[in-house]
Amino acid sequence: MSEVDKVLVVGGGIGGLCAAIALRREGVPVDLVEIKSDWTVYGVGIIQQSNVVREMARLGVLDRYLDAAYSFEDVGIYDLEGEPLARIPGQRLAGPQYPANVGISRLALHKVLSSTAIELGAQIRLGLSVEAFEQDEDGVDVSFTDGSQGRYALMVGADGVYSKIRTLLFGDTYRPRFTGQAVWRYNFPRDPSIDHLASYMGPGGNAGLVPLSDNLMYMFSTSHEPENPWYPPEQLAELMRDRISNIGGLVGRLREQITDSSQVVYKPMEVVFVDEPWFKGRVLLIGDAAHATTPHLGQGAGMAIEDALVLSMELTADGSMEQKLQRFMNRRFERCKFISEKSVLAGDREMARDQSFDRIGLTKQMLKLTAEPI
Ligand SMILES: Cc1cc2nc3c(=O)[nH]c(=O)nc-3n(C[C@H](O)[C@H](O)[C@H](O)COP(=O)(O)OP(=O)(O)OC[C@H]3O[C@@H](n4cnc5c(N)ncnc54)[C@H](O)[C@@H]3O)c2cc1C
Structure with a gap:
């Protein structure tokens, strides 16, 4: 194992926090800067599939993560009237005693990851970003927005779809693109029937219900x-009620309960994919900064978490920094490209109302790929 000096992680979202945890577990000193001074995350939830559950075990947070989440096995596919079409069985990749899938509130996930990173000794500074950097063969000199400076063996840009680090590295070559779709989300008390992810699919729409705890779903x-x-x-x-007016079943029955506009989380889908190595010298992009995609396969955060773990493995293995980052790319590029492109494709086919598109087949392909080791 090689010695690694201090690493700077830019961005305290899911990918940046997992990178900080994974690196600290390997004994690497980590500074993390997060631009938000209040470090808030929005209050709906996220679907995390079997590959994420497996990687949460590797990050050493699985038990506290599962305590904060709702565990489930299968994904149920329904038509827009709520009639069952298929049941996709879960894969217990973390071990037979652990669940296949999880729904978790973003707030709960943030608490688990941020408290773990702090406990492990990551030095976290809020309300701060990178102003500029210069690098030589041995390190990166970073100027922060408060005028302070630091020198690092590696700088990791985990600063999301509008990554400043990506712009500093690649200029305007890669800009987020609006795909034409948006996502609407709303929390409800959990209905007893929602003990799994219920996905409603049809040519005219796509909706779902995700359990987050015994009492909550979105x-x-x-x-x-x-x-x-x-x-x-x-x-x-x-507007959200209008967008789901063609959907029946439980989604349709819940529709009139969507009354509080302040609780609706509306998000246009924006994507970006860096189609060349995600590093230059000693500066690397991970997560949405390198490969933000649409939520159609529920794997955006999954790919960010996997990036974080592969980075820690490669960084602490032998070789020069260039060799380590190249090995990281070899393990990450095609997998993330598949998820990015196929997620966008699923959205495009939805917008085209393409009834022949095999969405269930694509989901099975994704599950097969993500079950493979990282
Ligand atoms: C509607 C929607 C639903 C989704 N659902 C799912 C799902 O169910 N499952 C799933 O796996 N994925 C899902 N995703 C994708 C997932 O949210 C992202 O892939 C994931 O959050 C990426 O993590 P990240 O750490 O790379 O980026 P982010 O989570 O965006 O974190 C970036 C962090 O960097 C900070 N930052 C930004 N700029 C700077 C700067 N200049 N300096 C310092 N800090 C900065 C931000 O404040 C933020 O804290 C969904 C995405 C959307 C849009």
């Missing part, structure tokens, strides 16, 4: 929003 729905409109915040509840 609904998501995707919609075609040409021109990426801006909506007045006070109209969001009415």
Whole structure:
């Protein structure tokens, strides 16, 4: 194992925090800077599939993570009337005693990851970003936005879809692109029937119900929003009700309960993929900064978490920094490219109302790929 000096992680989201945890577990000193001074995350949830459960075990946080989450096995596919179409069995990749899949509130996930990173000794500074950097063969000199400076063996840009580090590395070559769709989300008390991910699919829409705890679940729905409109915040509840008006079953029955616009989380889908190595010298991008995609396969955060673990493995193995980062790329590029491209494809086919598109087949392909070791 090689000696690694201090690493700077830019961005305290899912990918950046997992990188900090994985690196600290290997004994690597880590500074992390997060631009938000209040470090908030929005209050709906996230689906995490079997590969993520497996990697949470490798990060050493599985028990506290599962305590904060709702565990489930299968994914149920329903038509837009709520009639069952298929059941996709879960894969227990973390071991037979652990669940296949998890729904977790973003807030709960953030608490688990941030408290672990702090306990492991990552030095976290909030309300701070990188102003500029210069690098030589041995390190990166970083100027922070508060005027302070630091020198690092590696700088990791985990600063999301609008990554400043990506712009500092690649200029305007890679800019987020609006795909034409948006996602609407809303929390509800958990219905007893939602003890699994229930996904409603049809040519005219896509929605789902995800359990987050014994008492909580959230609904998501995707919609075609040409021109990426801006909506007045006070109209969001009415607009979300409108977008799911063609969906029956439990989604349809819950529709009239969407009344509080301040609780609707509306998000246009924006994607970016860095189609060349995600590093230059000693600066590397991970997570959404390198490969933000749509949520159609529920794997964006999964890929960020896997990036973090592979980075820690390669960084602490032998070789020069270039060899380590090249090995990281060899393990990550095609896997992330598949997830990125196929997620976008699923959204495109949805917008085209393509009834022949085999969405269930694609989901099975994704599960096969993500079950493979990272
Ligand atoms: C609607 C929607 C639903 C989704 N659902 C799922 C799902 O169910 N399952 C799943 O696996 N994935 C899902 N994703 C994808 C997932 O949210 C992302 O892939 C994941 O959050 C990426 O993590 P990240 O750490 O790379 O980026 P982020 O989570 O965006 O974190 C980036 C962090 O960097 C900080 N930052 C930004 N700029 C700077 C700067 N200049 N300096 C310092 N800090 C900075 C930000 O404040 C933030 O804390 C979904 C995405 C969307 C849009």
